[in-house]
Amino acid sequence: MLSPLDWFFGLFSLDIGIDLGTANTLVSVRGKGIVINEPSFVALNRKTREPREVGARAKEIWSRNPKDIIIVRPLRDGVISDFEVTAAMLDYLVRKAHEQTWVPIPRPRVVVGIPSGVTEVEKRAVLDATIASGAREAHLIEEPVAAAIGAGLPVLETRGSMIVDIGGGTTEVALFSLGGIVLSRSIRVAGDEMDEDIVQYMRNKHNLLIGEPTAERVKMTIGSAYPLPEERTMAVKGRNLVTGLPDSIDVSSVEIREAISGSVDIIVDTVKDALDDTPPELIADLMESGICLAGGGALLKGLAQRISEEVNIRVWVADDPMTCVARGAGRVLEDYNNLRRLLVGPERGSTRH
Numbered sequence: 001m002l003s004p005l006d007w008f009f010g011l012f013s014l015d016i017g018i019d020l021g022t023a024n025t026l027v028s029v030r031g032k033g034i035v036i037n038e039p040s041f042v043a044l045n046r047k048t049r050e051p052r053e054v055g056a057r058a059k060e061i062w063s064r065n066p067k068d069i070i071i072v073r074p075l076r077d078g079v080i081s082d083f084e085v086t087a088a089m090l091d092y093l094v095r096k097a098h099e100q101t102w103v104p105i106p107r108p109r110v111v112v113g114i115p116s117g118v119t120e121v122e123k124r125a126v127l128d129a130t131i132a133s134g135a136r137e138a139h140l141i142e143e144p145v146a147a148a149i150g151a152g153l154p155v156l157e158t159r160g161s162m163i164v165d166i167g168g169g170t171t172e173v174a175l176f177s178l179g180g181i182v183l184s185r186s187i188r189v190a191g192d193e194m195d196e197d198i199v200q201y202m203r204n205k206h207n208l209l210i211g212e213p214t215a216e217r218v219k220m221t222i223g224s225a226y227p228l229p230e231e232r233t234m235a236v237k238g239r240n241l242v243t244g245l246p247d248s249i250d251v252s253s254v255e256i257r258e259a260i261s262g263s264v265d266i267i268v269d270t271v272k273d274a275l276d277d278t279p280p281e282l283i284a285d286l287m288e289s290g291i292c293l294a295g296g297g298a299l300l301k302g303l304a305q306r307i308s309e310e311v312n313i314r315v316w317v318a319d320d321p322m323t324c325v326a327r328g329a330g331r332v333l334e335d336y337n338n339l340r341r342l343l344v345g346p347e348r349g350s351t352r353h
């Protein structure tokens, strides 16, 4: 039951779900949907280490390579590597989301999705940073749980369901049943690793030096995990390592599939591994409901088909897979009494002031 005070606040309250992704940070606000969607980049003053820009503007600075500024991707490998910077990012996000409302409403309630496997100290720090940024309440949820809620999986039901969230830095697999996580796997192989595979491939096979942003574009345009109905080619620009001059080379989707196959195989094996440990009755559930893919990596062409063929279970991509975590985190506050047990962290995931 809601207390009368909670009910009253609920009428006016700003409920925010935040996805602190390794590649992208998203904020969803109840009733409005996704209001912020920016790359997880922070630009710092090189001397003072004070944050100067956050998000898309910081990424823009990154491509210009200025001397007095350093760029940090604080969550790059799925762990929170730099706390002050993460705190600065949270501060920016909560304030920006709050400022976007034009009615004077109380400070927001916030649920932050964090990579699974962060330490208690890190959780405490994220909670503190969220409160410091002006939140009235702060809660934490593990990203695969938020992704599953955002994808609409029946996480509170007895029957089993599985999510595979493929982000920039990490791939997380989680199996749900009886209202909780039955098992999970987390690996540091995801979209970024595929970009690095492509950089290496272009260097070794074509003597062409390209940057990660170019590699990412190649992956998104012609990258795949399964033979395409029509294979494609793309002109890739970079610096020729033999002549030192700018060069453009035509690359085929078949080559790029081969280049990223190592990373794709690791992701497929992680799903297989999770299924090996899945109890038989839950396997039966999964054969009915399928396995759900979320995160930007879910958009890799043919990935669902490839996994499906290898595990012999239907695999489907969530609607709008890149926003599942933020939407799922936001949903928790809408159905707080039922979903609160899926929250994690110190003080059972909540800091009430």
Ligand code: ADP
Pocket (backbone or CB within 6 Å): 020, 021, 022, 023, 024, 025, 166, 167, 168, 169, 170, 190, 191, 192, 216, 219, 220, 223, 294, 295, 296, 297, 298, 299, 300, 301, 321, 322
């Ligand atoms: P995170 O949760 O770690 O912030 P996201 O879920 O935002 O990550 O996904 C980002 C990753 O998804 C990046 O590696 C990006 O290159 C990849 N990605 C986005 N769109 C596509 C696409 N169409 N094809 C392949 N990969 C994609």
Ligand code: MG
Pocket (backbone or CB within 6 Å): 019, 021, 022, 143, 165, 166, 167, 168, 295, 325
């Ligand atoms: Mg993510």
